[in-house]
Amino acid sequence: MQLVELAHARSGDKGDTANVGLIALRPEYYPTLVKQVTAARVARHFKGMITGPVERFELPNLHALNFLLHGALDGGGTISLKTDAQGKVLSTALLRLVVELPR
Amino acid sequence: MTPGQGFWGDWLEAPHRQVTGGPVDYLMMDYLAEVTMSILQKQKSRDPSLGYAKDFVPSMERILPIVAERGIKVTANAGGVNPRACAQAVADVARRLGLGGKLRIGIVTGDDLLGRLEGLLARGHELRNLDTGRPLSDVRDRVLAANAYLGARPIVEALRQGADVVITGRVTDTGLTLAPMIHAFDWPADAWDLLAAGTVAGHTIECGAQCSGGNCLVDWKRIPDLANVGYPIVEARPDGTFEITKHRGTGGRISVAGVTEQLVYEMGDPAAYITPDCIADFTTIRLEQAGRDRVRVSGVRGRPATEKLKVSVAYFYGYKAVGTLVYAWPDAYEKARAADRVLRRRLESLGLRFEAIHTELLGADATHGRLALEDLAVEGLPEVQLRIGVRSPDRAAVERFTRELAPLILNGPPSVTGFAGGRPKPEEIVAYWPALLDKSMVEPCVEIVEV
Numbered sequence: 053m054q055l056v057e058l059a060h061a062r063s064g065d066k067g068d069t070a071n072v073g074l075i076a077l078r079p080e081y082y083p084t085l086v087k088q089v090t091a092a093r094v095a096r097h098f099k100g101m102i103t104g105p106v107e108r109f110e111l112p113n114l115h116a117l118n119f120l121l122h123g124a125l126d127g128g129g130t131i132s133l134k135t136d137a138q139g140k141v142l143s144t145a146l147l148r149l150v151v152e153l154p155r
Numbered sequence: 156m157t158p159g160q161g162f163w164g165d166w167l168e169a170p171h172r173q174v175t176g177g178p179v180d181y182l183m184m185d186y187l188a189e190v191t192m193s194i195l196q197k198q199k200s201r202d203p204s205l206g207y208a209k210d211f212v213p214s215m216e217r218i219l220p221i222v223a224e225r226g227i228k229v230t231a232n233a234g235g236v237n238p239r240a241c242a243q244a245v246a247d248v249a250r251r252l253g254l255g256g257k258l259r260i261g262i263v264t265g266d267d268l269l270g271r272l273e274g275l276l277a278r279g280h281e282l283r284n285l286d287t288g289r290p291l292s293d294v295r296d297r298v299l300a301a302n303a304y305l306g307a308r309p310i311v312e313a314l315r316q317g318a319d320v321v322i323t324g325r326v327t328d329t330g331l332t333l334a335p336m337i338h339a340f341d342w343p344a345d346a347w348d349l350l351a352a353g354t355v356a357g358h359t360i361e362c363g364a365q366c367s368g369g370n371c372l373v374d375w376k377r378i379p380d381l382a383n384v385g386y387p388i389v390e391a392r393p394d395g396t397f398e399i400t401k402h403r404g405t406g407g408r409i410s411v412a413g414v415t416e417q418l419v420y421e422m423g424d425p426a427a428y429i430t431p432d433c434i435a436d437f438t439t440i441r442l443e444q445a446g447r448d449r450v451r452v453s454g455v456r457g458r459p460a461t462e463k464l465k466v467s468v469a470y471f472y473g474y475k476a477v478g479t480l481v482y483a484w485p486d487a488y489e490k491a492r493a494a495d496r497v498l499r500r501r502l503e504s505l506g507l508r509f510e511a512i513h514t515e516l517l518g519a520d521a522t523h524g525r526l527a528l529e530d531l532a533v534e535g536l537p538e539v540q541l542r543i544g545v546r547s548p549d550r551a552a553v554e555r556f557t558r559e560l561a562p563l564i565l566n567g568p569p570s571v572t573g574f575a576g577g578r579p580k581p582e583e584i585v586a587y588w589p590a591l592l593d594k595s596m597v598e599p600c601v602e603i604v605e606v
Contacts, residue, residue: 060373060412064421067286067589073419075412077373101524111425111438113454114415118422126513130190131472131586133513133544135521143372145523 054150059085061143068128069104069120070139072146076115081153085117086110088151094119097149119146156181156332156356157388159229161363162188163208169363170214173386174221176402181335182222184231185328185361186211192325193469193585195235196269196300206237207244207322215320216248222319223254229320230310230331236269236300238262242322242604249606258606261313263323265599268301268466268592275596282466282590291468291590299585300469303592306431306460307353308344309599310334316603325467327430329357332389340393351435351457352395354428358435359399359417359452360387366399366417368407373416380406396453398445409448427458431465431594434458463591472586473510474553477544478560479517481573488533490568491516491541497567498543501559507552515542540573546584553581 055074058081063072074089076082091108098106104122111118125139126132136142157179159170163186174182186208199206211233215222222229234241242260249258268275272295275282282291282301291298302325311334313321321334333353336342342349359366367387368378385405391397399409418437422428425437434457441454482490495514502512515521517540520528545556557579564571 060416062370062372062416062420066421066423067587069286071419071422073416073422075373075415075419077412097526101526109422109425111419113438113440114418114442116415116419118419118425120423126511127586129587130584131475131546133475133477133511133546135515135517135542141522145526148523148526 053153054148055089056147058151058153059147061147063139063141063143065125065128065138068125069122070124070142072119072121072143074117074119074146079115082112082115084151084153089117089149091119093149094146097146098124156183156335156360156391158183158185158360158363158386159214160184160186161361161365162186163191163210165363167214169386170218173402174218174225174227176385176405179227179388182227182229183331183360184211184229184233185331186231186233187235187325189467189587190469190585192236192300192302192467195237196469199237204240207235207241208233211241212244212248215245216252219249219252219254223257228314228335230334231321232323232326232331234262234322234324236267236324238264238322238324245320245322246604246606255606258320259318260604260606261316261318261321262602262604263305263309263313263321263326263599265309265597266302266305266325268303269298272298272301275592280592280596282468282592285589285591291588294470294588297471298468299471301466303464303466303597304431305464305597305599306330307334307337308432309601311337312601313603314338316601318603328361329354329430330432332357332360333432336391345459347433347457347459348455349395350433352397352455353391354430354433354435354457355437355440355452355455356389356391356397358428359414360389362417362420364407365420366414367401367409368413371408371413371416373412378408382406395455396451398449398451400449409450411442411444411450414442414450429461431460433460462594464594464597466590466592468588468590469585470588472584473546473548474550474581475544475546475584476553476557476579476581477542478557478579479540479542479573480560480563480571481538481540482568483570483572484537486534487536487539487570488516488519490570491539493568494541494563494571495543498559498563502556505555507555508549509545509547509552511546513544516540517542550581557581
């Protein structure tokens with residue numbers, strides 16, 4: 053299934069880096085996110101769309117993961133020519149990722 | 156405490172609604188985005204009485220009688236690059252409202268480094284770009300604004316001196332909320348857990364309604380009455396715990412899931428949220444639903460602040476322009492792509508040099524790129540908006556690009572419309588240069604104006 057069924061998300065920017073906060077819709081989904089939505093997996097998902105590496109941070113207290121997508125915004129802020137110059141909806145692009153929910 | 160503006164351009168009704176909708180002690184108004192300072196610096200260079208967030212003055216005019224009557228205090232970074240002029244404008248309005256002798260305005264300055272850059276660079280402060288590592292000397296002759304992010308401390312000092320309205324230049328968004336808590340609860344300068352808790356409170360409400368149901372993805376269809384959305388309220392306690400709620404009878408929603416969305420917004424390393432006041436650890440935050448539209452926040456841990464301040468430098472980068480055309484079914488997507496190819500070939504044969512040419516097909520791939528196209532039947536799209544942008548240090552190249560769009564209407568692919576807005580205009584790009592500076596080099600200054 054797509055992540056959108058297991059998680060919600062919000063994203064923002066810092067210069068040319070976008071952050072995507074990914075939050076489990078139920079606490080019991082969180083381990084699945086930790087296991088399957090790795091930095092490497094997210095980097096593959098966005099391949100060709102971002103120029104830098106992907107970092108991942110865990111927030112088990114909030115059942116959330118935070119991803120930093122470096123080089124995601126065509127220079128970012130005022131430089132960027134993108135409609136989504138601040139990466140506001142990159143969060144929803146991550147929710148397209150397909151994961152498997154263990155039984 | 157409640158926010159009245161999450162950014163410059165936020166809902167004009169919000170400050171009035173927040174001070175009249177129920178009891179509040181502090182109103183926090185955030186106006187300064189990263190690029191705002193350069194715009195304000197430009198305004199100030201044309202007219203020395205400008206350079207602040209002008210919208211703040213009519214907002215205050217509307218609420219000052221209520222604020223004065225109820226003893227509500229206001230913290231605002233509306234001062235931009237000219238907090239004294241902003242304070243003067245607010246004082247003039249207050250006197251006109253008959254509040255002479257009844258109001259004190261605090262002014263926080265010391266963040267503006269534009270006039271000090273030569274000295275700082277000469278003394279070996281290189282202000283290297285945090286992202287690229289380049290020294291500021293690379294772009295020194297193109298710098299338009301330079302400001303250090305001050306923390307809560309000078310605002311606390313203004314409140315301590317009896318200010319009812321505190322107007323600052325560049326301070327952190329979180330400092331505007333943390334300062335009233337330090338002031339009201341007399342938190343010591345090294346109470347890192349408490350300072351971190353206040354910082355988390357600030358981060359939670361700094362974007363206004365974005366934590367009370369606005370721009371909230373989780374369960375968004377069932378969030379009630381956004382037309383009447385209530386901005387969040389922090390009910391803070393001396394022990395660093397706080398609850399987030401909103402005025403009764405307002406729309407929106409305060410839920411653990413919605414607050415969590417705001418907590419992760421613009422997040423870097425969650426264990427090290429660095430401000431001038433402390434380092435907050437967002438992995439220690441505990442949230443629980445404590446009633447309808449009420450979330451309790453506890454457990455926040457913090458660490459000592461660093462010896463650096465963040466500096467935001469704005470500099471001239473070059474020019475850009477973005478133009479659009481709309482293509483209709485049949486083959487809307489293919490027509491838009493064909494038009495893009497034609498345009499690019501013409502730009503190339505004109506010998507125009509661009510740092511970047513960026514094409515998006517709105518309605519298909521603009522926000523999700525190739526991820527969207529994987530499950531999309533593009534043949535059926537009723538329309539697609541072609542959006543092309545260019546960027547260059549050469550203004551003439553950008554200007555010529557803006558003249559190459561309209562001809563496509565008659566000499567490019569068919570079924571094109573949506574050009575009523577006319578030729579796009581080249582824009583100057585003011586870019587942002589983040590750096591760090593030793594705290595000891597910045598001396599915040601607090602003044603009080605009696606109205």
